[in-house]
Amino acid sequence: MTDTTAAVAPETGQSSGRLGGAFWRLWSAAVLSQLGDALRTPALALLAATLSRDPRTIAAVVVAGQLPPLLFGLIGGVYADRWDRRRTMALVDGLRALLVAGFAVLVATGQASIAVLAGCAFLLATLGTFFDASAFAMLPAVVPADRLALANGRLQAGTALARGFVGAPAAGVLFAIAAALPFAVDAVSFAVAALLALTLRPASPGLSKAAGRSPGSMAKPGSMAKPGGRSLWREAGDGLRWIRQEPTLRVITGLTAVTNLAISAMIAVLVLYALDVLGVTEAGYGVFMAAAVVGTLLGALGAGRLARRFGTLAGLRWVLAGQTLALAGLAFSRHPIPGAAALAVFSAGTAMWNALWAAYGQRNVPAELLGRVGSAQRTVGLLTAPVGAALGGFAAQAYGLPVVVYAATAVLALATLGSWRTLSRPVPPDQVG
Template identity: 65%
Template sequence: MTDTTIPSTPDATDRRTIPADGTDGRPGVAGLGGAFARLWTAAVVSRLGDTLRTPALALLAASVTRDPRAIAAVVVAGQLPPLLFGLLGGVYADRWDRRRTMAGSDALRAVLVGGFALLVATSEVHVGVLAGCAFLLATLGTFFDAAAFAVLPALVPADRLAVANGRLQAGTAMAGGLVGAPLAGVLFAVGAALPFAVDAVTFAVAALLALTLRPIVASSRPPGPTVHRRVAWRAAGDGLRWIWRDRTLRQITLLAMVTNLATSGLIAIIVLYALDVLKVPATGYGLFMSAAVFGALGGGLLAGRIATRLGTLPGLRSVLGAETLAIATLAVARHPVPGAIALAVFSAGTASWNALSSTYGQRNVPVEMLGRVGSAQRTVALLAAPVGAIGAGVLGSAAGLSSVLYAATAVFALVTVVSWPMLHRGVEVESGRP
């Protein structure tokens, strides 16, 4: 399934720098060990801070100006860095100690957002400062995300990666949707600076937790020119080249990009669809959207079982089929209850897909390439998001909101059909790897 000029997997001694059982002698989340428990807590705490800060930035921007263009600029400033610097973050995740990269990124974010909280508490903040803060925080986040993705195979056994990724998906969904989002408005009402102060604390805690991990380097092999001596921007393309040469990984990445078009389109119009088509009361919209949170929580927890019973690649095919049925149900639903159930199932499928696709990459990409390959996959998927959102807006205005759901259903149905023979060809390859 892969180009024979590139090794399909590293030697077993290169895959981790701690004992092969993935534990450090203490129990952890889902029995995955104390090291994973600390990584999981760091990721969840960081996610909690993100979901406090993001709506608080929007509320603060609205209190400074009512110009939609200025408020949109703050939002866009937080969305650009993963596209601009995502590949570069992967390069440094492969060059530096991944534990220190995670800790350093969150420590810098703690200082930055802590200073911003002090500024908000003591003086009037210009919208340009809001945009700058959002941009810098998101830029540092690309380095944290790349290192966190690449570090996981060093903390848990290969046969437990699907469970670990699922627990990460479930934990971040819980922190973001069940805790962070409702709490953000309450904290902002108490004091505009308070959500940012709490966010600074979450980053500091995550940084300290990352430092408790053992030093984790990209490879036990001596540093080669592909890791340390090349210009960073040239090395940034290594992940894209690896994906292109590995047929199964290329197929997974392209499938994710296409479905992301439909998913981002759904996200763009979901509030209008819920209110106007499903007739969700405005006061019940938060409750309606909580279905997506519970769905993601369940999907993350199920990912390990799916991988165990079906295998990673067959599991991806099944998840796509479930998402197609869910979005088709959402397209024909005209009542909040079936709409919420369909949304929950779709969200569960998304969380399971993320966990299973991450697992495949972490098992089959050499450890010294994980940062670059993982970042390349995320960047390719993110490129589709604005296209899908814009397309949904144009289609919804021209043909009605339901047409967006029908189009999304068609996209998922096509991808499901195409993926069946694609991912089937990779099953045998995957089963022969650790």
């Protein structure tokens, strides 16, 4: 299926040359939610460290926040397609605001235990799967179809700002002032995000103006598209079935899973690689990692331009090629400066990839299926991450740190070659994502 779309006007009434006010309200709601996550995650780790010095206990809190996307990601997609997406986003962030506010009170009164921390992390991450699925599926209803890559890039940039430049640094400062303070600010951010979501016009799945068409390989796409009236798990599998039967999405999802395997292996040992191989000092590690944040921001801002220049599918191929070269540069670097530069370029590619694959799906999947398909793509991509991290740790122990980065580079090189063969169909210049 080629990257095609009908010329539909989004709910904003804006021309295709603008993102429009509705997008920026959606952007603000999504970024504020990310800011809350960026404040809360390190604050939870710091709080856990004040309650226990057992690494297994600290890890349990981290794992509690990482499990829900794998356990409930597909379910979140179902309800993004069943319910009005604007109201779902508002309801979820309203519930998260109440939950975090209550948790802040427990912290302030000294009643927060490790079990409470883990439970809070689990519940918030579970609610987050519903918000993310709805926000992803809502975007085509507020943005012109030919600006989706640009819009996704702006969302990626906002996330980079919220997480790298604001949330993470602020979390430590707020926690030092008062342990409950970062959680109180988190609650306020969720409440404001919920109000912003309510300012969007209602966009039920059946009325959202997405431009997707059913892939010709599917005999009865309509029977799978309509949400409701069937078992929850049957609907949850619709996204996976759509990906399996749509060749281009299947390739993109497979490439995402493969590259995540390699990237997770590299990230698992990155701190040791920076310190022991590149010669980064402990004091300079924060500056070294800031290169990744800068790269992510620049890549996100450049995603729209890349899509306009090459088209969505060709852009994905070039992104993989650039990431392979960047990772090779990191593998052969033995000094902090070229290593940081390579990491920045690699991170820019990650942001571009995320923006482009999202734009392709938002243009080519029917609106009533978009929540389930987007959630299925994210879930499949996440499944390989823990495997890659475990493999990276074992390989580094057995063969040394450089071998992990060399192996990750080889995997990305193979993925790039595969993408050049499987994502080679031309996209008309007036139909880029």
